[in-house]
Amino acid sequence: MTQQTDGTTRRTALNRERVLRAAVAHADRSGIEALSMRSLAQELGVVPMALYKHVANKDELLAGMVDIVIAEMDETDVVGGTAEDGGTAPAVEQADWKGAVRRRILAARRALLRHLWAARVIESRTAPTPGALGYLDALIGTFRSGGLSADLTHHAMHALGSRLWGFTQELLPAAPDTDAQVQAAALADLALRYPHIAEIAAGGAHDEDTVVGRGCDDQFEFEFALDLLLDGVERLHRQGWSSAGRT
Structure with missing residues (x-):
């Protein structure tokens, strides 16, 4: 000071x-x-x-903090540029658009893991900050530089949703911390009432230290869903898909 x-x-x-x-x-x-x-x-x-x-006020402070974090999303593992590029889309080979998008989104996730409060603040914003607009513009540019149509890119952005920012909303609220005996009793009760939910809850690997707390939103689940979505977008791109042809 x-x-x-x-x-x-x-x-x-x-x-x-x-x-x-x-x-x-x-x-x-x-x-x-x-x-x-x-x-x-x-x-x-x-x-x-x-x-x-x-x-000017607390809201402007939070907006500026969001842009500090978003700048970190562009600083590492992004093909062709950093945060200093002012949101310019990186130059990518058409064949590597998927890898470039994946790297950018995983860089965003790493930034949020360094700032665990940021996902909630990003979600709560009613208007995008300049940094957010620059980040989205660069991400869209990565799709477009890869040869994807504006139409398919539009729908891909919707499908990716909050994953674009490196986080997802937990499917169910995380269970409170309790001892093993209480947890076992709760799972047994869940199995009686909602057997399919209990089957899934018991069958998946869980991470005690995730970005949203205890639950399934660990790195594996995030990358699994991201790859599933990007593979689907790639398939539609190869087919020459257009929303104009939907029934």
């Missing part, structure tokens, strides 16, 4: 970038619920009013 110079104390100047990065670090450490303009100001060693020179 401060620097010592020749026996005097000089406060490090605030700017928008520093405010946003401090807010991201605050949320990473304490959770998004603990973030407020007051708590952020305290962490930066300034009065709350000093923050409003750089962000």
Whole structure:
């Protein structure tokens, strides 16, 4: 917060970038619920009013934080560019559009795993941020550079849904942490009432440390669904599919 110079104390100047990065670090450490303009100001060693020179309100702060995280989605494992490209679609060989899309989406997932609060904030936004629009534009450009029609790309984006951002909504709420005996009794009761759900719940591998908490949204399930969708889009592309031909 401060620097010592020749026996005097000089406060490090605030700017928008520093405010946003401090807010991201605050949320990473304490959770998004603990973030407020007051708590952020305290962490930066300034009065709350000093923050409003750089962000108009809490909503603008959250929008800026989202764009910080989205910039990380473009920084690694993306063919032909980084976040500095300003959302420009990477140049891809037509044969590798699927691999390029996959790498971009998995880079997004890694960013969200570093910032576990971000998925909820992205979902809650009522209007896309400039960073979000740039990310989506680049992703669409990857499909189009690969030779996919605008029509098929449109439907592929819908099918991928929140996976474009690196997360999916859990199918069922995660069970609360209980001891093994209580869990066994609950599963037995579930099997009596809803046998098919119980069969699936008992049959799949579960991850105790996933992006959404205990449940099935682990890396394997995410990549399985992503590959299933991209394989389907590739098949339709090869068939020359168009929504105009649907019945």
